[in-house]
Amino acid sequence: MSDDVGERLRAERRGTVAQIETLSRVVEGIVTAQTGTATDDEHDPEGQTIAYERAQAGAMLQRARDRLAAIDAALARVDDASYGRCERCGEPIDPERLAVLPAARTCVGCAAGRR
Numbered sequence: 001m002s003d004d005v006g007e008r009l010r011a012e013r014r015g016t017v018a019q020i021e022t023l024s025r026v027v028e029g030i031v032t033a034q035t036g037t038a039t040d041d042e043h044d045p046e047g048q049t050i051a052y053e054r055a056q057a058g059a060m061l062q063r064a065r066d067r068l069a070a071i072d073a074a075l076a077r078v079d080d081a082s083y084g085r086c087e088r089c090g091e092p093i094d095p096e097r098l099a100v101l102p103a104a105r106t107c108v109g110c111a112a113g114r115r
Contacts (some may be wrong), residue, residue, distance in 0.1 A: 006078045009102055013071045016064055023061040030054045070103040077105075086110050 035048045077083035084093050086107040093107045104111075 005077065005098075005102065007015065009075050011070055013068065013075070016068045016071060020061065020064045020068065023057060023064055026056065027057045027061055030057055059073065067103070070105075073105070074103040085100065 030050060030053050034054065042102055074083060084095075084098060085091070086093055087105045088110040089107065091107055091109075097104050097108055
C-alpha cells in the first residue's frame with residue numbers, strides 16, 4: 001500500500017498516543033482527588049460525581065488504548081502488504097471504508113455479517 005496510508009496511520013498513532021498520555025493524567029488526577037473524599041461514594045454526593053468521572057475517563061482511556069492497538073495492527077498489515085484486504089474473505093476493503101476507518105480489518109460485508 002502507499003506511503004500515504006502508512007503516514008496517515010503513523011499520524012493517527014501519534015495523536016492517539018498523545019490522547020492516551022492526556023487521559024492517563026486525567027485519570028491520575030481523579031484518583032488523587034478521590035483519595036481526598038469520603039470512601040462511601042454511594043452516600044457522598046461528591047463521591048458519586050468523582051466515581052462517575054473516573055469511570056468515564058477510564059472508559060475513554062481504554063477506547064484510546066484499543067484504537068492504538070488497531071492502528072499498530074494496521075501498520076503491521078501495511079508492512080506485510082496485507083493492508084486493504086479483508087481478514088475474513090480476502091477481498092479488497094472499499095477505499096471509502098479505509099478513508100473513514102483506516103485501521104479497518106474487514107470489508108463492509110464481513111463487518112455486517114453478510115459474508
